[in-house]
């Protein structure tokens with residue numbers, strides 16, 4: 001892992017010092033912690049003493065992505081335009097903006113094409129002359145506008161380099177109409193029939209009112225993001241930020257200012273951050289999930305369910321006599337595993353406990369045979385799919401809990417005499433749960449594609465099991481109802497449990513992530529001590 | 530908004546120009562006192578199967594005319610690859626090639642040119658376009674019959 005693949009903090013303050021001073025910057029800290037899977041593995045101790053090295057080393061690290069708001073996006077695009085202006089010695093910002101948009105904001109390509117044949121490039125881009133506007137000739141006395149058919153003083157007219165001159169109100173009406181039509185307006189040309197000369201930003205600024213111009217400028221920014229492979233809108237619904245990432249094959253998630261953490265390459269709200277899987281694996285998995293969805297639905301509907309109440313049944317041993325156990329939430333129905341018929345219809349006449357002669361004629365057999373072929377492979381797949389889904393759902397629940405954490409907080413504050421700083425552990429716990437669930441979810445994708453008999457698999461499953469077990473434990477502790485806490489002592493005890501498990505699962509998460517990143521071979525010994 | 534008044538002023542001028550200099554091959558009038566609804570007639574061009582036909586066209590002119598093109602519809606039935614059976618017309622001039630400099634009269638000139646020279650590569654009626662390409666005589670025959678029957 002190279003230095004540039006890691007990130008620094010915004011201010012280098014260690015989060016534990018923040019905790020001690022009761023400083024409220026914990027949320028920022030959590031954001032930052034979200035990002036640093038790699039070096040956080042240094043933090044293996046359960047105690048509060050952190051090396052100051054950690055914060056120092058963070059300061060020297062470069063983040064390889066940047067969250068941009070509208071203003072920053074604007075300056076990014078301006079910076080790019082300025083660079084091209086300098087390199088090509090063009091002094092019109094508007095002209096360079098048109099050229100850049102013409103080549104999808106690809107600076108290198110623009111410079112190359114411009115060097116090669118600037119006249120052709122400019123003509124193709126719709127600016128045959130770099131002098132983008134034609135001033136009114138001093139000899140012009142009268143002017144008759146071909147759009148409104150009115151006569152006007154020449155001073156109230158405007159023409160692009162093609163000298164197709166119209167009055168200012170007509171230009172305004174024309175551009176308002178174009179901008180009203182949407183993002184395509186940035187390709188608007190001169191209003192003359194068949195004229196291909198492009199309208200530039202400076203002209204729009206001059207010819208329409210400010211709010212309309214701002215709409216136009218936003219469309220230019222939109223094209224800056226849409227056409228630029230290094231900048232993408234954050235996929236979270238309603239988010240206004242965009243993210244710039246210079247490294248193409250970045251593996252680690254990026255974290256938007258809205259709090260959403262996701263893979264920059266996939267840029268998908270549903271997929272989010274898919275650590276530890278590579279993007280290609282997620283693609284394959286999702287494709288498989290959609291290919292298999294019918295089979296999976298069939299399997300879920302037809303196997304290992306009580307024929308009466310549909311609750312899941314575990315079959316132990318070879319006996320065909322099944323009972324849907326009431327203490328496991330079932331209905332108590334007794335039935336035959338093979339034919340799914342009531343056990344009361346069975347006995348020595350039907351073949352006893354280990355066989356069933358009703359089976360051959362039953363619909364159950366037909367169903368089983370239909371499933372048999374697909375079954376073996378499918379069952380293996382479903383094992384992973386089930387767990388993938390259940391962690392995905394658990395993550396949604398954890399997300400819900402995170403949003404409702406302040407309610408729990410209020411409950412605590414009203415029931416016990418504690419400071420609000422004493423409830424911070426709740427937020428930390430839900431954040432940790434979210435992280436763990438997300439990694440666990442994708443760990444089952446990773447596991448599905450891992451070589452079935454490899455050495456790596458052993459370690460992988462070992463780490464995964466640890467993480468899963470402790471995450472479930474943290475969930476259980478976290479979900480404890482406040483009503484069950486009888487006194488302050490009980491609260492403190494519970495708080496310690498949750499806090500402790502937050503730390504423990506963080507350690508297991510780090511171990512897991514580090515193990516996968518390290519190729520699942522070198523870590524086993526250090527894991528065991 | 531100054532746009533609707535631009536539209537009215539320009540339509541007023543166009544209409545007066547047309548009244549001042551009548552054209553033999555077409556006529557146009559405003560429907561009632563609504564400047565945004567016109568009725569036009571175009572005489573079928575000589576040498577085309579539409580010759581001597583009188584074709585009525587309804588023009589619907591948007592509020593942001595001339596920045597947006599008028600919409601037109603043949604109300605006379607016509608057998609033509611670029612004119613749909615409901616009378617709507619397919620022409621680039623009325624979509625991406627529109628220029629606010631163009632006038633109603635320019636639109637009608639284009640329509641008349643389309644009667645002289647159909648554009649079967651960009652059709653609204655695929656069957657008619659196919660016939661136009663492969664069996665011109667049959668096309669001409671039907672077009673003439675329709676002209677005689679409907680475009681009196």
Ligand SMILES: [Zn+2]
Nearest residue numbers: 145148167170
């Ligand atoms: Zn004008």
Ligand SMILES: [Zn+2]
Nearest residue numbers: 162164190195
């Ligand atoms: Zn022009």
Ligand SMILES: [Zn+2]
Nearest residue numbers: 234239256258
């Ligand atoms: Zn966001």
Ligand SMILES: [Zn+2]
Nearest residue numbers: 263265266279
């Ligand atoms: Zn990805």
Ligand SMILES: [Zn+2]
Nearest residue numbers: 306309324331
């Ligand atoms: Zn049951």
Ligand SMILES: [Zn+2]
Nearest residue numbers: 336339356358
């Ligand atoms: Zn049975």
